[in-house]
Amino acid sequence: MILPLVLALTLQGAAAPARDVQDGKKLFEGMCARCHGIDGTGDEGPALNRASLAHAATEDALREVIRDGIPDRGMPRVRRLTESELTQLVAYVTSLGRAAATTSRGDAGRGRAVYTRLGCASCHIVDGQGGSFGPELTQIGVQRGAGYLKQSVIGPAEVLPRGLSLVPGRGFSEYLPVQIVTATGQTIRGVRINEDPFTIQVRDTANQFHSFRKSELKSVEKEFGKSLMPAFRGRVSDVELDDLVAYLATLRGVK
Amino acid sequence: MKARTIVLPLLLALPALASAQVTAERIASADREPSNWLTYSGNYQSHRFSPLTQIDRANVARLKPAWVYQVRRTGIVETSPIVADGVMYITEPPSTVTALDARSGRPLWTYTPAIPTDVIVIGSPPVNRGVAILVDTVFFGTIHGHLIALDAKSGAVRWDTTVDDNKLGHYLTNAPLALADRIIVGVSGAEAGIRGFLDAYDPKTGKRVWRTYTVPGPGEPGFDTWGGDSWKNGGGSSWLTGSYDPALNLVYWGTGNPGPDWNGDVRPGDNLYTCALLALNPADGRIKWHFQFTPHDVHDWDSNEIPILFDATVGGRQRRLVAMANRNAFYYVLDRETGEFISGTPYAKQTWADGLDAKGRPRLKPGMDPSTEGTLVFPNIQGASNWPSPSYSPLTKMFYQPAREMGTYYYKGESKYLPGEPFVAGGGRAVNGDDAWGAVRALDAVTGALKWEFKLLSPPWTGLLTTAGGLVFGGTEEGNFFALDADNGKPLWDLQLGGAVKANPIAFAVDGKQYIAIAAGYALFVFGL
Numbered sequence: 001m002i003l004p005l006v007l008a009l010t011l012q013g014a015a016a017p018a019r020d021v022q023d024g025k026k027l028f029e030g031m032c033a034r035c036h037g038i039d040g041t042g043d044e045g046p047a048l049n050r051a052s053l054a055h056a057a058t059e060d061a062l063r064e065v066i067r068d069g070i071p072d073r074g075m076p077r078v079r080r081l082t083e084s085e086l087t088q089l090v091a092y093v094t095s096l097g098r099a100a101a102t103t104s105r106g107d108a109g110r111g112r113a114v115y116t117r118l119g120c121a122s123c124h125i126v127d128g129q130g131g132s133f134g135p136e137l138t139q140i141g142v143q144r145g146a147g148y149l150k151q152s153v154i155g156p157a158e159v160l161p162r163g164l165s166l167v168p169g170r171g172f173s174e175y176l177p178v179q180i181v182t183a184t185g186q187t188i189r190g191v192r193i194n195e196d197p198f199t200i201q202v203r204d205t206a207n208q209f210h211s212f213r214k215s216e217l218k219s220v221e222k223e224f225g226k227s228l229m230p231a232f233r234g235r236v237s238d239v240e241l242d243d244l245v246a247y248l249a250t251l252r253g254v255k
Numbered sequence: 256m257k258a259r260t261i262v263l264p265l266l267l268a269l270p271a272l273a274s275a276q277v278t279a280e281r282i283a284s285a286d287r288e289p290s291n292w293l294t295y296s297g298n299y300q301s302h303r304f305s306p307l308t309q310i311d312r313a314n315v316a317r318l319k320p321a322w323v324y325q326v327r328r329t330g331i332v333e334t335s336p337i338v339a340d341g342v343m344y345i346t347e348p349p350s351t352v353t354a355l356d357a358r359s360g361r362p363l364w365t366y367t368p369a370i371p372t373d374v375i376v377i378g379s380p381p382v383n384r385g386v387a388i389l390v391d392t393v394f395f396g397t398i399h400g401h402l403i404a405l406d407a408k409s410g411a412v413r414w415d416t417t418v419d420d421n422k423l424g425h426y427l428t429n430a431p432l433a434l435a436d437r438i439i440v441g442v443s444g445a446e447a448g449i450r451g452f453l454d455a456y457d458p459k460t461g462k463r464v465w466r467t468y469t470v471p472g473p474g475e476p477g478f479d480t481w482g483g484d485s486w487k488n489g490g491g492s493s494w495l496t497g498s499y500d501p502a503l504n505l506v507y508w509g510t511g512n513p514g515p516d517w518n519g520d521v522r523p524g525d526n527l528y529t530c531a532l533l534a535l536n537p538a539d540g541r542i543k544w545h546f547q548f549t550p551h552d553v554h555d556w557d558s559n560e561i562p563i564l565f566d567a568t569v570g571g572r573q574r575r576l577v578a579m580a581n582r583n584a585f586y587y588v589l590d591r592e593t594g595e596f597i598s599g600t601p602y603a604k605q606t607w608a609d610g611l612d613a614k615g616r617p618r619l620k621p622g623m624d625p626s627t628e629g630t631l632v633f634p635n636i637q638g639a640s641n642w643p644s645p646s647y648s649p650l651t652k653m654f655y656q657p658a659r660e661m662g663t664y665y666y667k668g669e670s671k672y673l674p675g676e677p678f679v680a681g682g683g684r685a686v687n688g689d690d691a692w693g694a695v696r697a698l699d700a701v702t703g704a705l706k707w708e709f710k711l712l713s714p715p716w717t718g719l720l721t722t723a724g725g726l727v728f729g730g731t732e733e734g735n736f737f738a739l740d741a742d743n744g745k746p747l748w749d750l751q752l753g754g755a756v757k758a759n760p761i762a763f764a765v766d767g768k769q770y771i772a773i774a775a776g777y778a779l780f781v782f783g784l
Contacts, residue, residue: 029668033682034446034516034636038629038666043685044380044637074331074380077373080676162687170713170732172688196733197712198749215746224689 016091024092027085031078040096041162042171045075049097050164051142051253062090097164098142106239111247114240118232126251133191133207134229135175139253149245154233157226168194177223178202183216191228275340277388277407279435283501289723290764292338295385295430296644297761299499300564303646304721305762309769311724314784315738315748321770321783322360327351331757332774335385335430335644335718337393338763342407343772344388345779346430349381350397352405358765360781364410366403374399375424375675378446384496384642384759385430387438389458394438396427402440402454404461414461418442424449424675430496432506437464437537439506441493441559448514448678451491453533455540465540469493469510469528477527485522488672490514491529495559495642500575503592505534505543507564507577511557515670517625517681518553525550530558532579534594544594548581550616553624554607554665555636556582563647563654567701569597578700580645580656582638585611586703600703602696603639603658607632625665625681635663635691636683637714644718644759646727647700651741654700655727659714661691688713695719695729697744707744718759720771728771730756736773736780752780 029038035045042048055070056062063086069077081089115121123134140149151159163174176192180202190204200220202210205228214220236244277293285291285298289306296303310318326332330348337344343357353365374381376398386395392413393405400421404413418440419425424447431440437455445451451469456462469491471477481489490513497508513522513529530549533542548558562577569576569588577591584605588597596615608617623632639659646655663683670680685691693711698704709729717730726747727739736756737749754776761772770783 026669029666029682030670030680031677033666033668034677034679038664038682038684041684043663043683073329074376074382076376080673168688170688171685171691176689195712196735196751197710197731198735198737198746199751222689 016087016094020088020091021095023085024088024090027081027089028092032089035074040093047164047171048093051098051139059090059094062093066090106242106244106246108243108246108250111243111245114236114244115247118236118244123229131207133203133205137248137251139251141249141252146245146249149248150241153236153241153244155231156229157231160225160227168192173224175227177226177228179221179223180210180212181218182212183218185218192222276390277339278390279433282389282433289762290338291340292336292761292763293388294337294433295335295387295496296498296561299501300647301498301561301644302563302565302649302721303644303719303759303761304648304723306723307762307764307769308723309764310722310726310771310784312726312740312747315724315726317784318738318748318750318771318782319784321781323781324355324360324362324779326777326779327365329777331380331382332777332779333382333384333642333758334774334779335759336761336772336779337386337388338761339388339407341765343763344386344393344407345774346383346385346395348383349376350383350395350399352386352393352395352410354393354407354410357763357770366405366410366412368397368399368401368403368415370397370399371421374426375421375447376426377424377677378443378492379428379494382428384428387431387433389433389438392458394431394433394440394458396429396431396440398426398428400425400427400442402427402431402438402456402461404458416456416461416463418454419449422675423447429494432496432499433458434499434506434537439497439508439537441495441497441508443492443494445490445492445511445514445557446516446677446679447675448488448490448672449492450487450489451493451510451529453493453508453535453540455537467533467535467540467542469531469533471527480524480527482521482523488514488678489522489526489529491526492557493559494557495561498562498564498577499537500564500591503575504537505591506537507562507591508533508535509557509559509562509579511559512552512555515678515680516553516555517665517679518667518670519551519624522551526552530556532558532562532577532589534591546587546589546594546596546615548579548585548587548615549583554583554632556634556638558582559642560640561644563645564591565647565649565700567652569701576701578647578654580640580654580658580698582634582640583607583617584634584639585617586654586656586698587615588701588703598703602656602698602703602705604633604660604662605639606662625667627667629664629666629684631662631664633662634659635661635685635714636665637661641716643716643757646719646721648721648741650723650725651697651721652700653697653706653741654703655719655721655741656696656698657715657717657719657729658694658696658708660693661714662686695727695739695744697727697741709739709744709746716755716757717773720760720762722762728760728773730758730760730773730775732756734775736775752776752778754778
């Protein structure tokens with residue numbers, strides 16, 4: 001019974017041949033990187049290192065977008081690509097920002113219990129359940145590899161990712177801790193939700209939303225390189241950590 | 256008989272309409288009729304300055320929307336409107352022209368050419384930055400490489416000329432420049448490996464009068480600055496509107512990057528006239544002088560930025576000057592009669608040059624070229640400046656620049672030229688959003704010395720307008736449109752428009768009432784008191 005299941009999983013999660021990904025990278029750097037950035041990290045064009053792409057949810061859709069472009073948005077159609085070159089490009093773009101389903105040393109079942117015990121759900125939503133102060137983790141197993149997940153549990157401030165979400169957008173740090181002092185001297189600590197030169201929007205540590213005009217504030221301090229998530233270094237055993245990461249890796253948004 | 260009584264008032268009205276023709280003389284004296292905005296940058300000197308004074312420091316806080324026009328299809332709206340005698344002419348993405356009643360915002364006509372579905376646009380989004388008007392005709396370029404003349408009253412096509420083959424990647428986004436009997440227009444396409452040029456057309460017939468290649472061919476001066484056959488795909492696009500000095504009868508036009516962008520190995524030499532400013536005779540297109548800002552560019556630092564013409568005393572002598580805040584982060588002042596380099600100073604962070612030598616040539620720092628492992632250089636690929644317009648106020652004598660503060664890891668790749676395909680050879684890895692920022696900077700126009708700055712959260716894609724009301728108008732990537740005090744940069748008014756502001760503001764007046772216009776998101780906003 002176990003064997004067919006493993007086979008099925010392998011086929012379903014079949015990563016494209018490494019050769020295709022490599023060749024696709026070369027094509028990407030010759031034609032696409034000017035707008036989408038090297039490694040798809042985004043530049044004038046959107047970042048492509050996300051688990052799912054707005055205009056290309058499936059590999060077929062991605063193939064279509066590369067071939068036909070998105071004229072309104074400035075994405076040109078790419079002509080003269082052979083079918084195999086298209087396949088290589090799709091393989092490479094699909095590999096960006098997508099962690100392969102990895103086997104972990106840990107036990108996902110026990111990891112789920114660790115997740116509960118540490119109170120992760122007070123700040124993170126998984127499958128609709130949990131608090132919303134921190135990032136949703138429903139698809140975190142697709143978005144992040146095991147190494148990164150491990151590091152972000154023991155020392156989240158050390159591995160703050162380049163922002164990928166559409167708000168605030170354009171690579172701004174997400175969940176950036178800010179400390180705000182109002183004109184009346186009230187101090188508010190929380191995370192930045194959005195900002196422009198004239199205003200800032202934050203959620204405080206009680207997850208309450210605040211909106212300010214900067215000219216009416218005494219100070220706005222942005223705490224780059226910090227995270228409001230506690231570091232669990234020394235607070236979980238190596239085994240618990242492996243178990244927790246194994247559980248997180250199973251969160252792939254598909255039930 | 257009844258018919259006659261109707262005809263009479265019509266006839267009486269006709270002379271008024273006939274006089275409403277936009278002659279080149281009117282454009283050359285644009286400052287004398289500030290109700291109108293007759294050419295891309297407001298006047299031939301490209302000041303983007305309005306002499307209107309109704310909206311000023313004291314009352315700008317009361318500025319509110321007068322009308323809003325939504326474009327017909329989504330895309331980036333980079334248009335800079337033209338206003339002539341109560342009618343506003345805008346462009347919508349990708350290549351549509353619409354005439355609006357400047358009083359109400361109601362459309363009068365709209366024209367969209369048939370754009371082939373396999374149109375090739377490589378190097379920028381499919382945008383359009385505006386039209387030119389001359390006499391009774393509106394001129395604009397299209398992303399399929401055409402220059403089209405429309406009847407200003409009806410939008411009917413007067414003529415439609417193919418500038419060059421779009422299959423090879425030629426396309427047009429710039430507003431043409433209308434002179435007495437020349438429509439000057441540039442071309443985009445360096446990222447597809449075109450050989451750049453600047454063209455002039457007969458406004459009446461659409462026949463090409465001259466073409467001046469920005470990359471010299473065999474036997475022409477400057478040809479020896481290209482290795483091998485590299486000149487054939489040398490780039491040097493002319494994709495943004497230039498300026499004109501009627502007294503010297505010279506057109507000033509910037510040129511873009513050489514191709515391929517980030518791997519210069521295939522094109523050894525200075526690569527003239529890429530990344531340069533050209534002064535040309537509009538009669539025949541002859542280059543009177545050139546000044547190359549970035550010889551052998553490998554960072555994609557086009558020099559298409561708006562050249563601003565002004566006169567000032569330098570070293571005790573009255574000089575005719577041209578200034579450009581270049582994409583490479585230096586602010587240059589040249590003598591516009593001779594092209595002589597006068598000064599060049601950084602106006603934004605740059606890490607690639609140890610200043611400029613006595614002739615204005617950059618002293619390169621070693622190790623700043625793109626590499627396979629990535630080289631961090633400031634400014635970034637889109638540069639310290641780009642197409643968003645600067646502004647010059649003859650009142651404050653300051654040069655106002657939307658400055659972009661950002662670095663990029665530059666990567667070098669390989670590119671083989673294939674007609675109509677990207678020819679770029681590399682790319683960049685942008686720094687994080689919070690590590691990039693911008694500012695509105697006011698520079699002493701002669702020295703380039705910083706007088707004040709107003710900080711922005713992101714590197715801006717909005718041009719600036721100054722007015723005789725003592726104001727600077729600008730915008731942000733986050734959707735703010737704002738007014739600053741032109742003397743000191745103090746913010747006086749701002750409004751969230753709900754979409755990134757990637758356009759140039761203008762001012763005009765109808766019925767004695769002043770308005771400010773700016774595109775943002777998918778709309779054009781017009782503000783008044």
